[in-house]
Amino acid sequence: MPELTLIYFNARGRAELARWIMAYGDIKYTDDRIERENWPARKPNIFTGKVPVLMVDGKPLPESIAIARYLARMADLVPQDxxxxxxxxxxxxxxxxxxxxxxxxxxxxxxxxxxxxxxxxxxxxxxxxxxxxxxxxxxxxxxxxxxxxxxxxxxxxxxxxxxxxxxxxxxxxxxxxxxxxxxxxxxxxxxxxxxxxxxxxxx
Ligand SMILES: N[C@@H](CCC(=O)N[C@@H](CS)C(=O)NCC(=O)O)C(=O)O
Known part of the structure; x- marks a missing residue:
């Protein structure tokens, strides 16, 4: 299992689906929640300048739907067919x-x-x-x-x-x-x- 860190604001928003999938699949991760006042300092260091980003063994995966689909495979939430x-x-x-x-x-x-x-x-x-x-x-x-x-x-x-x-x-x-x-x-x-x-x- 890769080491996972989900980066988003301290809100549900576009990260919540990933969090639900990880809760469902008992997937361990670090929930990196950025407070709004810290965003300007963090933004330049984020891959696309947008969140959510999922760090997978240190490599960035952007886009909430791509993140959800990736995690869903791990959680057995993608149909085989x-x-x-x-x-x-x-x-x-x-x-x-x-x-x-x-x-x-x-x-x-x-x-x-x-x-x-x-x-x-x-x-x-x-x-x-x-x-x-x-x-x-x-x-x-x-x-x-x-x-x-x-x-x-x-x-x-x-x-x-x-x-x-x-x-x-x-x-x-x-x-x-x-x-x-x-x-x-x-x-x-x-x-x-x-x-x-x-x-x-x-x-
Ligand atoms: N298509 C992207 C949209 C990402 C996006 O717009 N994220 C917003 C938060 S929901 C953001 O990072 N806003 C801060 C900014 O643009 O500086 C996704 O689905 O992940």
Whole structure:
């Protein structure tokens, strides 16, 4: 097992999926959490100037999704079948792009009226079609890929937990997504990880 250090801010953000995967797989690592005031001094020494970065035996791995996929292999959260593994990649890409857009609207729009308008439009045009399809896909399935937990489930659980905090009721019409999220949150290792996080830790 390589020596791993996950570098990110003292927040959940784009590092939290990696942390959930490592909690699930009992993967040992150093959780290097940078306080905001120390970021200007650290940034020039970070590979891409962006975090998260996973240091693997001293070598940098950037990009949250690449990091998640790499760790998911170690945690046995990637399907053996290539098509199923690619389906997991596809949902991760779609979720990442929808959540990045959501994040941009909620955190980078200053004017409250404009934020509400943009978010309503985003819900109509991006969230609703996406969630309807995902909800339908999950019908009769135990997990995103039928009967085996994969990192797609953890990503869905983690993103939707954040989204539900920001927009309570957003999953009201999607019972299969809600059931999956609740199931992920009840996985003992994930529950244990979440229970020990400070209540005021930014998402
Ligand atoms: N595509 C990258 C985005 C990385 C990114 O934008 N990281 C932000 C934090 S979420 C960052 O490093 N911000 C500080 C900066 O740009 O100085 C990923 O998914 O890892």
């Amino acid at each position: 290539s098509y199923e593994a690619a389906r997991v990649d596809a949902i991760a890409d779609r979720l990442n792009s929808a959540m990045t857009e959501t994040h941009g609207i909620l955190y980078k729009t200053e004017d409250e009226k404009e934020k509400t308008e943009k978010f309503d439009k985003h819900k109509e045009e991006v969230i609703k079609p996406f969630f309807s399809q995902l909800n339908k896909h999950l019908e009769g399935r135990q997990w995103f890929i039928t009967n085996k937990t994969t990192w797609a489930d953890l990503f869905i659980g983690m993103s939707m937990t954040w989204l539900r905090m920001k927009s309570p009721g957003i999953l009201d019409n999607y019972p299969n997504i809600t059931a999956l999220v609740d199931k992920v949150l009840a996985i003992p290792k994930i529950k244990e990880w979440n229970d020990k996080q400070p209540k005021d830790l930014p998402f």
